[in-house]
Amino acid sequence: MQILLIEDDLETARFLCKALGESGHNVDHSDDGEIGLQYGLKKEYDVLIVDRMLPNRDGLSIIETLRANEINTPVLILSALDKVDERVKGLKSGGDDYLTKPFALSELQARIEVLMRRHSTGAENSELKVGDLVLERMSQKVSRSGVDIQLVPREYRLLEYLMRHKGQVVTRTMLLENVWDYHFDPGTNVIDVHMSRLRSKIDKDFDETLLQTIRGAGYMISDGA
């Protein structure tokens, strides 16, 4: 996958280039807003990672210019500006996700994976499948191997989010943001308890474990294949 990183902090950039390179991505890096924009306009990428405060051209302006040129590559905004309205500004300008600095590498990687496979996540499918687990969106019914599973509404939304991103790591922050719309971190690890409940409902009576905990990162649902 081709990734363009526009980031003026060289230490962060070096770290990201190395880490993303090791995960098998090709990373182009620019530390200048204007030059970064030119890269984005000329070459095709799968994902853009854009800092907000850059020399010569602001990150939001880069995204707006790209969008105006009908370049719809997914953009992850990486910024130290962490107020909720800054996030709103970032998403309004055309960004697809917003991650605040300092960040954990696992968090960034999970989000990039989601962005890269944005079009193949089955957001529009009426039925989501992971192995023998089936989620029907119309009737909001969940079954595994033909056995109905009763979920409370929040568990249903949690499972739906996980299944839409099957095979991808989903972090706790992503779950809080997308399922609960909370942009803060509740002190207690509430997500873990929800996940263990969900797991007990979908995995307990079956041999194959679909919902896995990825240590130091988050969760992933996959059929293991």
Place this chain on the structure above:
Amino acid sequence: MALNRLFKTTAFRLSAVYLLVIIIASVAVGSYTGWKTNTLLTQQLVETITVEVRGLAEQFRQGGSTQLANTIAARSRKPGNSLYFFGTQTGRKIAGSLNRIPTELRNANRGAQFSYVWQQDQKQEKRSAVGIPFRVDGGLILIVGRDIEDQLNFIYSARKMFFIALGLLAAFGIGTGLWVSRNLLNRINTISETSKSIMAGDLSERIPLNGSNDELDQLSANLNNMLSRIETLMRSMREVTDNIAHDLKTPINRIRIKAEEALIDPNGIIAQKEALQGTIEEADNLIKTFNALLKIARLEAGAENEQKDIVDLSQVMDEIAELYEPVIDDEGMQLKVSITEGVIILADRQLISQAITNVIDNALKYGRGDEHDENHTPLIELKIVSNNPYAEIHIADNGEGISEDNKKRVFRRFVRLEESRSKQGSGLGLSMVGAVINAYKGAIRLEDNKPGLRIIMRFPIYRETERISA
């Protein structure tokens, strides 16, 4: 120098200007009155003389110059202000109280002021008078006059009085101006002296009030209130800085120890990996603490600019109850929820949610009560009630509660009650709650839940919609 400053004061300048205006006005009024009085008196004089001359002309017509001379001689003997001279134009007197033609009237055709020598017994006096000369047939001249010495004296003394009064007024005015300015200057000096000492760093200083409750006193009182506020802020700032230094030193030190330990650990790579893992965790906690501090600071700094949306508090609490239900259950605690539907406030959903979860986190951590008591079931109660005009959020536990002394302290940054030091926490949770409460004009109460702690947050209700029945 001091006098120079006094002259420069606004109060003195104002009084000087007033004084000048008053003096100019008085001089104008005085001069006009004097001039008018003089004119009137002169007119009256001329009229009296004219009437008298008319009478004398009648005498002359009846009995010629002899009768005129007789009449004049008779009138000259009577006491009074009238003065006469009747004689030849060369100056020889026939009759009258004047012995010669006054030099001022010798060649005059109209009335004029003159001076003459007044004689009585041994006394001699030079006096002023006004007279009109008339030529009488036969080379004779008749002068009828009036003594105006008294009148002039009166005018002189009136003028003198006027100038003395004016002088006194000016002196008094300047004196009062100086006095008022000096008083004012003294009080302002006190204020600026106090400010100087405050600027030098002593924030405990206050401007003394004189109890008169005038504008200056009120200004001083307001300045004092401002100072108190600044002092409180400064003190809490200092406290926060101290606490940051202390509370952040500990985790940084732990990071250092971990790294050092890994370096000398003979297990090599594995130990180092573990140490690095620990370092990342500690760093994450530090970041969390910093983020919380920033958030609180931002809320406190720009409370007015904070986002205000219509927030359905009932829904917010509903979602939070749902989020926490599994955790509370896992902890072996009971959850009691009672929510009045449709309670709406103006706030930011994220901040309100975070404030509520912070309080619930505390209840989870510290509200368990006696763990060894078999009959005790720890309980967390969440409640939304509409208590017009306020929306109330109740979060209660049946644990040990906190003492009266601690109720105020818990909102301060980094304050963690001693007995709870063993548990993890930043000591910023309730500070954040306090900042959110302030940002949305709410209030918070810590009550005894008998047993336990009941925290009641309240915000002004925006609108209460009808209960939506499902």
